[in-house]
Amino acid sequence: MIATPQAIDRAMVENIVRQIIYDRFAPRDARTGYRPRLLVNISARHAHVTQEDLEVLYGKGAKLTPFKKLNQEGEFAADQTVTVIGPRQRMIPNVRILGPCRTFTQVELAFTDGISLGIDLPVRKSGNHENTPGCWLQGPAGILPLHQGVIRAERHVHMGDADIAYYGVKDGDRMNLRIESDCPTVLEGLLVRHSPKFKLEVHLDTDEGNASNLTKATHVELVKV
Ligand SMILES: [Zn+2]
Known part of the structure; x- marks a missing residue:
């Protein structure tokens, strides 16, 4: 079927807010009890x-x-x-x-x-x-x-204060994002962007999301380097 312009537009709208939440894997911080809710967004x-x-x-x-x-x-x-x-x-x-x-x-x-x-x-x-x-x-x-x-x-991760403390990083640092899927991928050099207002969220683009088959990932984690 050939997609109509409306159908293409709808697909893109859905794409722009395609978010994958991987929160059940991250362990709690033993001291503070904080557990990050890692959200990966394909922009x-x-x-x-x-x-x-x-x-x-x-x-x-x-x-x-x-x-x-x-x-x-x-x-x-x-x-x-x-x-x-x-x-x-x-x-x-x-x-x-x-x-x-x-x-x-x-x-x-x-x-x-x-x-x-x-x-x-x-x-x-x-x-x-x-x-x-x-x-x-x-x-x-x-x-x-x-x-x-x-x-x-540039691929990046938004972090609030609690996330910065949890991962032990600061604004401008680099982290890796490890993606387990049938196209397993490690995306290196994610730029850490810190603001007290930010919620924990990785921003990738559609090329990165597609290359790693992110929407079918079984596990995703941020790794300090
Ligand atoms: Zn962003």
Whole structure:
């Protein structure tokens, strides 16, 4: 069956919030009794936008409206989407915007997306746009030329205070994520991102999720290196 645009869009929506929870494996901290609830989220391609850029795409006074709440406090997948246009007019439609608006506009794609768009993606921590490529974003009200900010987001894990203590790491450290599945994989060098507001959550992209068959994993654990 050939998927209709609506069906594709629905699949992508589901993809962006595809979360796998592995909480029954992590042992309790003997001292504090804390047991981390490790959640692994496969983030599909998405965009973050400034309010100013949103208005170019969706018109004066446009507001992002929540379609689905995400795990981190206050974050949501918005109803609004954009078409990402690369060189030679190759494009990917229905790329979801994540809200709320940020102080920078950024497009996060998987390497597979970069290949189909013809964009050589640099691996970057969110917000680091130095020497990154641009693209065009198209919304119902207009086209936004984006001069930089198209990245392949660096794999990372969000941690709150209790998680930092449990794993014995700090912001900026690196950890490994070991995935047991029929495509067993160790993803090395996950960047630890700490904020008291963060809930424990690993963010991978669709290439990583697919390569390790993560949705059918039997065990996943964070390993200190
Ligand atoms: Zn993240």
